[in-house]
Amino acid sequence: MVEAAQRISASLEGISTVAGRYVIGDQAMHPGLNLFACRLRSISPDRLTVTAPVIPGETEAVTLTFGPFGTLRGTVERLLEDGFAVTLEHEDDGESGLAAAIDGFRDRIWPGVRERRQDHRFMPGNPRSVIARPDGWAQPCLVVDYSVSGAAVSAAFQPAVGEIVTVGQITSEVVRLFDVGFAVRFFERQDPDEIESLLEAPEEWLEMRRAARAPDPDALLHEAYGGDG
Numbered sequence: 445m446v447e448a449a450q451r452i453s454a455s456l457e458g459i460s461t462v463a464g465r466y467v468i469g470d471q472a473m474h475p476g477l478n479l480f481a482c483r484l485r486s487i488s489p490d491r492l493t494v495t496a497p498v499i500p501g502e503t504e505a506v507t508l509t510f511g512p513f514g515t516l517r518g519t520v521e522r523l524l525e526d527g528f529a530v531t532l533e534h535e536d537d538g539e540s541g542l543a544a545a546i547d548g549f550r551d552r553i554w555p556g557v558r559e560r561r562q563d564h565r566f567m568p569g570n571p572r573s574v575i576a577r578p579d580g581w582a583q584p585c586l587v588v589d590y591s592v593s594g595a596a597v598s599a600a601f602q603p604a605v606g607e608i609v610t611v612g613q614i615t616s617e618v619v620r621l622f623d624v625g626f627a628v629r630f631f632e633r634q635d636p637d638e639i640e641s642l643l644e645a646p647e648e649w650l651e652m653r654r655a656a657r658a659p660d661p662d663a664l665l666h667e668a669y670g671g672d673g
Contacts, residue, residue: 455488456546463567463588464510465624468500473623481588481598481624483571484510485527489534489543492516495527495571497586498600499653506530512549513542525650526572565589565596568640572649575599576610584649587611588625592634595643598625612643 462484473479482494492508500506500520508530509515518532534542568587575597576582585599597611603626607618616628634642 455486456550457486459484459486460569461567462510462512464494464508466494466496466506466508468498468504468506470505475621475623475625476600476602479624480600481586481596482508482527483567483586487513487542487546489532489539489546491518491521491529491531493524493527493529495586497584497598499523499528513545516542525653526646565591568643570640570644570646572646573597573612573643574645574648574652578608582648582652584652585611586625587643590639590643592630592636592639594619594627594629596622596625596627602626612645614639614642 460483464482464484466480466482467473468478468480471478480496480498482496485493485495487493494508502520502523504520505517506520506528507515507517516530516532518530520528521531522529532539532542567589571587573585573587574582575585583599583601585597588596588598590596594616595611595614602621603609603618605618605621609616609618609628611628614630614634616630618626619629620627
């Protein structure tokens with residue numbers, strides 16, 4: 445009973461200020477293949493949920509790193525429309541250490557003031573977006589942070605520096621690659637009061653996710669009847 449109460453006290457829901465990274469599987473890290481950025485949504489000593497641009501399969505191993513909580517390992521417990529839930533695995537006193545970190549994080553005082561008038565970088569309230577190329581190719585992405593002149597993005601591909609892409613509704617140029625994604629520079633400085641709504645595309649994100657999970661009719665026919673008939 446006491447242990448259950450401690451677990452409840454050490455859980456946090458509705459987190460919106462913690463960005464991190466995750467690696468899918470046990471292979472070496474490869475940006476754009478199995479290494480991506482994510483946004484922490486909830487955490488307790490034994491599980492967490494994240495918003496993520498690439499969703500692994502159920503029971504797949506993942507390693508996640510967050511500044512306030514360190515590196516955490518576990519397996520995917522459940523898939524969400526915008527991310528996934530993880531059952532955490534601990535060694536020695538790792539669980540109690542995470543509980544203490546969660547309690548310490550809760551006790552911090554956050555000013556909550558966001559002044560977008562300068563070129564400061566901010567985390568979007570809704571990080572889900574879509575990135576597109578001029579030829580019409582598009583896929584879901586996660587906006588890690590942004591300013592009025594550019595953004596950091598994580599997706600299941602690494603574009604070339606100099607490539608033109610559209611993030612949400614804003615046309616940009618890729619200017620730098622980094623370990624969990626890439627940075628883009630907007631062709632025009634954005635209105636600080638409108639930029640977040642122009643970057644986000646949660647409905648398009650969900651449509652792409654649902655389409656990716658829908659079975660391919662041709663594949664089903666091939667499986668049912670075999671061959672090319």
